[in-house]
Amino acid sequence: MRVLITDMRHPSIEEERKVLEPAGVTIETSFCRTEEELIREGQGAFAFLVSLAPVTRRVMEQLPDLRLIVRYGVGVDNVDVEAARELGKMVARVPDYCADEVAAHTLALILAGLRMLFPLTEAVKSGRWVNDPSSERLRRPTTLNAGIVGCGRIGRRVAKLLQPLVARILFYDPYVSATDMRKNGGEPVRSIPELAASCQILSLHAPLNEETRDIVDGKALACADGLILINTSRADLIHREALETALHEGRVSFFGSDVFWQEPPDYSDPGTIEFLSRREVLATPHMAWYSEESERELRRKAAEEILRFLRGEQLLNIV
Numbered sequence: 001m002r003v004l005i006t007d008m009r010h011p012s013i014e015e016e017r018k019v020l021e022p023a024g025v026t027i028e029t030s031f032c033r034t035e036e037e038l039i040r041e042g043q044g045a046f047a048f049l050v051s052l053a054p055v056t057r058r059v060m061e062q063l064p065d066l067r068l069i070v071r072y073g074v075g076v077d078n079v080d081v082e083a084a085r086e087l088g089k090m091v092a093r094v095p096d097y098c099a100d101e102v103a104a105h106t107l108a109l110i111l112a113g114l115r116m117l118f119p120l121t122e123a124v125k126s127g128r129w130v131n132d133p134s135s136e137r138l139r140r141p142t143t144l145n146a147g148i149v150g151c152g153r154i155g156r157r158v159a160k161l162l163q164p165l166v167a168r169i170l171f172y173d174p175y176v177s178a179t180d181m182r183k184n185g186g187e188p189v190r191s192i193p194e195l196a197a198s199c200q201i202l203s204l205h206a207p208l209n210e211e212t213r214d215i216v217d218g219k220a221l222a223c224a225d226g227l228i229l230i231n232t233s234r235a236d237l238i239h240r241e242a243l244e245t246a247l248h249e250g251r252v253s254f255f256g257s258d259v260f261w262q263e264p265p266d267y268s269d270p271g272t273i274e275f276l277s278r279r280e281v282l283a284t285p286h287m288a289w290y291s292e293e294s295e296r297e298l299r300r301k302a303a304e305e306i307l308r309f310l311r312g313e314q315l316l317n318i319v
Contacts, residue, residue, distance in 0.1 A: 003306060004045040005029045006038060006053040009072075015296055016049065019303035023310055035059050042066060047306050050079065052263075057083035068092070068309050070302045073289070075234060076319055077208045091319040092305045096153060097298040098289040102258075103157035105288035106203055106232050109256030110162070112282055113201075113228040114141055116254070119279045137226055137253050139200065141165045147199035149192060149215070150233070151176040155205035156184045162201075170195055173206075192216060197223035201230070208234035218242035226253040232288045235259040247280060255281050258288040 001024060005013065008029040016027055030041040032053045039062045042048065047068040048055065055069055057080050069079055071093045084091045112118060116136040123130050146166045148155045151173040159169050169186035172195045178188040189195050192215055196202060202224075206212050216229070217239040229252050231238060240261055246252040263286055265272045276283055289298075305315050 001025045001310070002045045003027050003047045003049060004042055005049045006032045006042070006055075007051045009051050010295060010299065013299075015299035016303040019300060019307055023307055025306070025310070039063065047309070049302055049306070052078055055079045055084075057087075060084060060087050060089055068306060070094075070305045072298055072302050074098075075207050077234065079319075081319055090309065090315065092315050092317050093319055094298055094301045094305075095317055097301055098291075098294040099153045099157050101291050101294050102154045102205075102232050102288045103161055105258060105284070106154075106158050106205075106230055107161045109230045109232070109258075109282060109284075110146075110201055110203065110228060113230070113254035113256050114139065116280075118282055122279075142167055144200040145170060145198055146201040146203065147172065147189070147195035148186065148203050148205060149173070149195065149237075150205035150207075151181050151184060151186070152205060154232075155203075158203055158205065159185050166201065170198055192220045193223045196220045196227060200226065201228045203230040204233045204237050206233055206237060208236055212237055214239040216243070218245065221246040221251055224251040227251060228254045229256070231255075231257040231259055233259065235261040235263075244275065247278065253280060257282070258284045259286055 003020060003025055005027065008031055013027055013029060020027060032038045032041055035054060035056055035058050038053055038059045042063045044065055046065055048066065049070050049072060051072045055078065060066060060083055066089060068090045069084065071079060074093060074095045076091060076093050079091055081091050115138060120130055144166050145168045146162050147170045148159055149172050151171045162169060163185050170189050171181040171186040172189050172192055181188045213236050215237055221242050224246060243252065243255065247255060260283060267273065275281060308315055
């Protein structure tokens with residue numbers, strides 16, 4: 001039995017071997033970026049362990065032996081789930097391995113925006129001591145409202161971290177009851193424009209799908225005034241041109257993000273360089289999920305889903 005790690009991004013497969021080799025599974029690794037590479041390398045594999053490789057309808061149609069696709073991570077936007085359903089292939093994910101890490105990273109970005117840490121740090125490093133910080137828009141956290149899009153595992157953890165720091169927490173999540181939002185320390189609102197109008201901090205913790213693509217658009221950002229906007233989910237939750245306009249007009253005063261619309265960014269594109277060079281933009285390279293502990297947990301839990309499949313057991317995190 002053969003399992004393919006489709007786009008190997010970690011230095012070892014020791015965790016996967018511990019779980020799967022005792023069950024007679026052979027693990028092979030590759031680094032596939034295209035449909036053609038997945039089709040070629042995936043021949044004969046009954047399961048994929050996938051990071052970012054594009055597992056499309058065409059890929060699945062060309063791999064009749066493929067029965068299970070497990071995503072190393074929370075989101076599954078690089079897997080055509082509808083095609084998998086139609087073709088009788090199972091898709092699973094690992095939603096519960098990095099909530100603490102992403103929540104902590106989110107808080108770090110919020111604090112960096114509240115205190116404009118990086119522009120001021122760069123000034124000191126470049127030999128300029130800022131005697132008068134009033135040139136920056138620095139605000140007292142306990143006077144501010146924080147809005148959170150998505151009341152899932154990570155959104156709830158972010159709310160818990162923010163509760164001692166801010167005046168109020170507001171949630172937008174059409175799939176979570178108002179009662180549950182209040183249990184997690186926040187008040188419900190009915191729309192993202194309402195959230196942007198009511199809050200000075202806005203943090204995104206929603207999956208990417210057709211319903212959520214561009215949910216933070218020009219209409220929502222038109223309601224903002226000096227907003228600290230944080231995204232540790234997926235870049236396409238935000239309409240990029242609308243964000244650039246809001247940054248230019250000051251309706252967004254700081255944008256902190258761990259994700260980008262193209263990863264890695266196209267550093268040959270002048271527009272991308274200009275965006276990333278803005279003093280009010282702080283970007284990290286899609287690593288909020290990572291710690292030594294979370295990486296091992298992710299790999300182990302992904303492999304355990306394959307083991308359950310082999311044993312005929314119910315998968316814990318089937319999509």
